[in-house]
Amino acid sequence: MLRLGSTGAAVAEVRARLAHLGLITDSDPTVNNAFDADVDNAVRIFQQERGITVDGVVGPETFRRLDEARWQLGDRVLAFTAGHVMIGDDVTELQRRLNQLGFNAGRPDGIFGPATDGALREFQRGVGVSADGTCGLDTLRAFERLSRSVVGGDSGALREHAHLASLQTGIADKVVVLDPGDSPFPEITYAIAVRIEGRLAALGTQVILTRPAHTGNDNPSITFMTPAQRANFANEMAADLVISLHVDQSESSKPNGIALFYYGNPDGGNFSPSGKNLADAINEELVSRTDRKDCRTHPRTWDLLRLTTMPAVRIDLGYMSNLDDSKRLQSEAFHDAIAQGVAAAITSFCAPR
Numbered sequence: 001m002l003r004l005g006s007t008g009a010a011v012a013e014v015r016a017r018l019a020h021l022g023l024i025t026d027s028d029p030t031v032n033n034a035f036d037a038d039v040d041n042a043v044r045i046f047q048q049e050r051g052i053t054v055d056g057v058v059g060p061e062t063f064r065r066l067d068e069a070r071w072q073l074g075d076r077v078l079a080f081t082a083g084h085v086m087i088g089d090d091v092t093e094l095q096r097r098l099n100q101l102g103f104n105a106g107r108p109d110g111i112f113g114p115a116t117d118g119a120l121r122e123f124q125r126g127v128g129v130s131a132d133g134t135c136g137l138d139t140l141r142a143f144e145r146l147s148r149s150v151v152g153g154d155s156g157a158l159r160e161h162a163h164l165a166s167l168q169t170g171i172a173d174k175v176v177v178l179d180p181g182d183s184p185f186p187e188i189t190y191a192i193a194v195r196i197e198g199r200l201a202a203l204g205t206q207v208i209l210t211r212p213a214h215t216g217n218d219n220p221s222i223t224f225m226t227p228a229q230r231a232n233f234a235n236e237m238a239a240d241l242v243i244s245l246h247v248d249q250s251e252s253s254k255p256n257g258i259a260l261f262y263y264g265n266p267d268g269g270n271f272s273p274s275g276k277n278l279a280d281a282i283n284e285e286l287v288s289r290t291d292r293k294d295c296r297t298h299p300r301t302w303d304l305l306r307l308t309t310m311p312a313v314r315i316d317l318g319y320m321s322n323l324d325d326s327k328r329l330q331s332e333a334f335h336d337a338i339a340q341g342v343a344a345a346i347t348s349f350c351a352p353r
Helices: 009-020 035-051 062-069 090-102 115-129 138-149 156-167 188-203 229-235 273-289 303-307 325-331 332-350
Strands: 175-179 206-209 241-250 259-261 294-300 312-319
Touching: 009 035, 009 062, 009 312, 035 062, 090 115, 115 138, 175 229, 188 206, 188 241, 188 312, 188 332, 229 241, 229 303, 241 332, 259 273, 259 303, 273 294, 273 312, 273 332, 303 312, 303 332, 312 325, 312 332
Parallel strands: 175 206, 175 241, 241 312, 259 294
Antiparallel strands: 259 312
């Protein structure tokens, strides 16, 4: 965990990556190994642009995103290898180009998975290059040739619409993963998750929780999964929807209210329309059923939202550091209102059109 005041070789590496992105102006970033105010500001800008938590701290997620950002399409040969998936901005650009040409590479998330591999091979067969699933010089040249003669829109929106239609067949046949999250107050998120589970189960929905009831000192063997592990869990369960619940705290007592997040870039780039629709529906229900501040819905690229292959929504239920939020968050009546709102929104989202 690197932050303002840190020094060392790892900081020098961070400076080098920020300089490569044009966020700082080091002539030789390997010479300076100090995490100074310029680096802190650059890290925050990078985090904001990438849709991850803006705290100025370079932890595992921020460092990984810095590594992904250094790759541009053509910098390396891309291919799908099970167990060693390639991730980076170059993969995002490849997915974007394939989707624009009508080859279904899936959501442009920068992860070279089976869908991207299949789309690339289909493209290669269509343009007459070796269909080996390897994006090298010949494939890049084929892209360049087509870019001069083909003009079209992104077909991803049409596929997203088709996927949404497949979800709108009623709530009874759906699989919903409920994630009580890794917040500092796991007992609250679990209590609310159980109430949501009960309401959805009564409607015939299969509900799967990502963790058991207790993660306290009385049962140290139970540990939180990382966001990436929870995303993989939802994918393995072939879930239709993912709902993640969080309760936060702040050094200030001022932050308060309910906010919702779905997959997307805050700068207006790629996003999940289905995720946004679900987040908006839940937000509308929660605002109408509670007296908490409406902090609205926002796109983010956090791992749980980015790595899931189905619509996923994170609900930030409030701050225990705020007196009013804290009172509500410890109230069973508030838990019931949240559960009713989430269940109602999911039911409406999945209702046949």
